Amino acid sequence: MIDLQLMALLLTPLLGGLLLAVFGSRSWAAELNSLMSFCTFIAAVVLTMRVIDSGPQVAFNEQFFIDQFNVFLVALTAFVAFTTSLFSRPYMRIEQHHGKLSTQMLHLYYSMYQLFTLAMLTALTSNNMGIIWVAMEAATLTTVLLVSLYRTPASIEAAWKYFILCGVGIALALFGTILLYFAAERVLGEGGTALLWTHLNQVKGGLEPTVLKLAFVFLLVGYGTKIGLVPLHSWLPDAHAEGPTPVSAVLSGLLLNVALCAVMRSKVLVDGSLGTHFAGNLMMGFGLLSVVVAALFLSRQKDIKRMFAYSSIEHMGLVTFAFGMGGPVATFAAMLHMTVHSLTKSAIFFAVGHAVQKAGTQQMENIRGMMQVSPTVGWGLMLGTLAILGMPPFGIFASEFLIITTAMHDYPWTTPILLIALGIAFAAIFGKVQPIVFGETTAHRLPHQPALIPVFAHLLLVLILGLYMPPYLADWYRQAAALLGG
Amino acid sequence: MTYTIQIINMLASMLLLIAFAMLSQRRILSLINLFAWQGLVLSLSTFVVAYSTDQHHLYYSAGLTLLLKVLVLPWLLHRLIRKLNVRWDVETLINIPTTMLVGIGLVIFAFNLAAPISQLSESITRGLIGIALASVLLSLLMMLTRRKAVPQVVGFLAMENGLFFAATSATHGMPLVVELGIALDVLVATFIFGIFFFQIRETFDSLDISNMEKLKDD
Numbered sequence: 001m002i003d004l005q006l007m008a009l010l011l012t013p014l015l016g017g018l019l020l021a022v023f024g025s026r027s028w029a030a031e032l033n034s035l036m037s038f039c040t041f042i043a044a045v046v047l048t049m050r051v052i053d054s055g056p057q058v059a060f061n062e063q064f065f066i067d068q069f070n071v072f073l074v075a076l077t078a079f080v081a082f083t084t085s086l087f088s089r090p091y092m093r094i095e096q097h098h099g100k101l102s103t104q105m106l107h108l109y110y111s112m113y114q115l116f117t118l119a120m121l122t123a124l125t126s127n128n129m130g131i132i133w134v135a136m137e138a139a140t141l142t143t144v145l146l147v148s149l150y151r152t153p154a155s156i157e158a159a160w161k162y163f164i165l166c167g168v169g170i171a172l173a174l175f176g177t178i179l180l181y182f183a184a185e186r187v188l189g190e191g192g193t194a195l196l197w198t199h200l201n202q203v204k205g206g207l208e209p210t211v212l213k214l215a216f217v218f219l220l221v222g223y224g225t226k227i228g229l230v231p232l233h234s235w236l237p238d239a240h241a242e243g244p245t246p247v248s249a250v251l252s253g254l255l256l257n258v259a260l261c262a263v264m265r266s267k268v269l270v271d272g273s274l275g276t277h278f279a280g281n282l283m284m285g286f287g288l289l290s291v292v293v294a295a296l297f298l299s300r301q302k303d304i305k306r307m308f309a310y311s312s313i314e315h316m317g318l319v320t321f322a323f324g325m326g327g328p329v330a331t332f333a334a335m336l337h338m339t340v341h342s343l344t345k346s347a348i349f350f351a352v353g354h355a356v357q358k359a360g361t362q363q364m365e366n367i368r369g370m371m372q373v374s375p376t377v378g379w380g381l382m383l384g385t386l387a388i389l390g391m392p393p394f395g396i397f398a399s400e401f402l403i404i405t406t407a408m409h410d411y412p413w414t415t416p417i418l419l420i421a422l423g424i425a426f427a428a429i430f431g432k433v434q435p436i437v438f439g440e441t442t443a444h445r446l447p448h449q450p451a452l453i454p455v456f457a458h459l460l461l462v463l464i465l466g467l468y469m470p471p472y473l474a475d476w477y478r479q480a481a482a483l484l485g486g
Numbered sequence: 487m488t489y490t491i492q493i494i495n496m497l498a499s500m501l502l503l504i505a506f507a508m509l510s511q512r513r514i515l516s517l518i519n520l521f522a523w524q525g526l527v528l529s530l531s532t533f534v535v536a537y538s539t540d541q542h543h544l545y546y547s548a549g550l551t552l553l554l555k556v557l558v559l560p561w562l563l564h565r566l567i568r569k570l571n572v573r574w575d576v577e578t579l580i581n582i583p584t585t586m587l588v589g590i591g592l593v594i595f596a597f598n599l600a601a602p603i604s605q606l607s608e609s610i611t612r613g614l615i616g617i618a619l620a621s622v623l624l625s626l627l628m629m630l631t632r633r634k635a636v637p638q639v640v641g642f643l644a645m646e647n648g649l650f651f652a653a654t655s656a657t658h659g660m661p662l663v664v665e666l667g668i669a670l671d672v673l674v675a676t677f678i679f680g681i682f683f684f685q686i687r688e689t690f691d692s693l694d695i696s697n698m699e700k701l702k703d704d
Contacts (some may be wrong), residue, residue: 048653093642128661128663128664130660130661130663130664130667130668131663131664131667133664133668134664134667134668134670134671137668137671137675138671138674141671141674141675141678144678145678145681146683148685151685151688151689152689153689153690153698153700154700154701156682156685156686156689156690156698157698157699157700157701158700158701160635160682160686161684161701163631163678163679164638164642165680167642167675168626168629168645171622171642171645171646171649173623174617174649174668175649175652177659177660178652178653178656178657179603179656181653181657181660182603182656182657185657185658190541190657190658195660195661195664197635208606210602210603210606211603211606214599214603238701242701246644273553316700333664
């Protein structure tokens with residue numbers, strides 16, 4: 001039964017990718033894309049219910065493993081992938097209307113969009129550390145041509161940088177995986193089971209600590225490149241700013257989470273083997289550095305998508321920091337933050353996408369008065385910005401509050417650093433978004449009705465999570481935190 | 487048994503030598519040929535390890551390496567440089583001696599890093615993890631020092647060779663399903679790199695990456 005449910009989850013985007021590879025240039029390709037994403041979302045919901053009811057499961061000869069931790073990311077990934085496909089339908093048509101994209105480019109986009117979803121879901125559900133690596137690399141390969149979709153010099157440069165840097169990063173992660181396999185082989189023997197996470201998790205106390213330590217450094221640096229941790233982040237703002245907005249939304253909202261999930265899987269093993277806080281300290285260091293550096297870079301940005309890309313680095317740094325602290329509260333907060341950040345950041349990118357289309361530029365000084373031309377875009381952008389800056393009553397306030405109070409209790413010296421960085425980020429982003437939303441307008445009308453339902457749907461969810469967390473959801477997160485050794 | 491160890495050691499040193507040769511090679515055509523030779527050495531060493539340890543799945547890995555890294559990828563690259571008309575291109579590399587010295591430093595670093603791990607291994611090829619890590623780092627250095635797209639990609643693929651060598655020397659190879667997945671990723675990546683070469687050339691009129699330094703935070 002679980003085999004079937006998992007197969008539905010993975011085969012739907014695969015089928016979608018194949019169908020769109022054939023029919024991607026038809027006029028109804030956008031609807032087909034949304035339909036396939038919707039089916040994937042339904043499959044994810046079914047799988048999630050199953051895991052919540054009956055606990056962690058293995059499937060397909062133990063090649064796949066689903067527990068409360070990764071199933072929450074599966075549900076989130078499938079949901080945001082679906083809403084982004086709804087957003088991209090009018091967005092990409094407007095881009096085509098403006099002459100920025102041709103039908104062949106859209107064909108490539110739709111097909112790759114589905115395959116990218118497949119790669120992320122495989123990376124999340126795989127039990128095999130080697131296959132996780134293969135799927136992470138596949139996620140880069142499917143998005144790299146989407147970053148250069150506009151074929152402008154800047155977009156090609158961004159895509160090349162993304163490809164080379166993530167390629168090098170992921171190669172280091174492969175070396176880490178090889179070291180992990182080397183340590184595992186001595187305990188579990190040769191063959192297929194020595195890379196299966198569930199088996200590794202059972203024997204983690206017996207894994208050679210020196211090897212695991214080195215392996216974790218390579219894995220963190222490798223997958224950390226994908227998460228966008230400073231100083232490995234330099235591909236991220238370029239790729240987000242130059243690629244089409246739906247791609248920025250899924251890269252920022254989803255791919256970074258998937259990479260972090262791979263790091264967390266490794267961290268559980270390393271903690272078990274070492275019995276020290278080595279992995280946590282490393283993650284806290286990288287996390288804190290990312291929060292501070294990203295906050296400092298925020299005020300210097302002129303391009304709106306680039307600015308929100310730096311904001312993603314900041315938030316992923318915060319999540320990495322919280323996971324690094326460990327403990328039930330911090331881990332719970334980190335997962336909550338991953339959820340609300342994904343929802344809010346993708347909502348912001350949707351609103352930004354339409355604002356940029358209306359203004360005809362990504363330069364913030366030339367985007368003015370969104371509230372006049374389109375109150376919905378204006379409100380979406382304003383509320384999204386307030387949410388991402390951690391204003392109550394949105395969910396990010398709750399998760400940031402939990403992270404900072406835990407930090408205050410366990411690592412008091414980090415609190416002022418975090419608070420100052422969040423303050424700088426607030427001043428930088430709010431100061432720049434405010435005139436974009438209010439002020440005199442220069443924008444023009446769009447040829448297609450923009451899709452703003454996803455924006456408000458996401459923001460509503462974030463608001464609900466901030467005001468009231470349903471007990472079963474809190475329970476679910478708590479169980480997941482316990483699985484991560486929190 | 488002693489002969490096989492000696493053969494593997496010799497092949498490993500050849501691998502490292504080729505990595506250094508690639509670091510200093512200025513002609514694109516020779517660089518691709520060096521890459522093919524590296525693949526051949528890798529395939530041979532995998533074959534010898536398979537023979538001496540009687541690991542059957544390693545025969546498949548050796549065959550896969552031969553097919554992918556000696557035949558398909560070099561053929562693809564040759565085809566690409568012919569189509570792009572950069573077959574006889576010579577890159578001006580500044581400071582080859584300095585690069586070489588940095589390379590030697592990296593080798594020493596890699597050997598030091600790998601030493602505690604090598605001592606744990608019972609495998610006959612345990613001394614080679616350091617060499618594998620060294621060739622990964624040398625390829626990384628090569629990617630950093632090159633200003634042109636094709637040599638950067640050759641560096642990327644050579645890095646994958648070093649990783650593969652690490653997997654066979656430290657652990658008798660990863661499980662076959664993982665190796666197949668990695669091979670597929672590398673193949674797809676090479677195709678996408680090919681597409682990129684044309685996009686870069688069309689947009690920038692050359693394959694020189696130093697033209698692409700517009701995206702910066704000021």
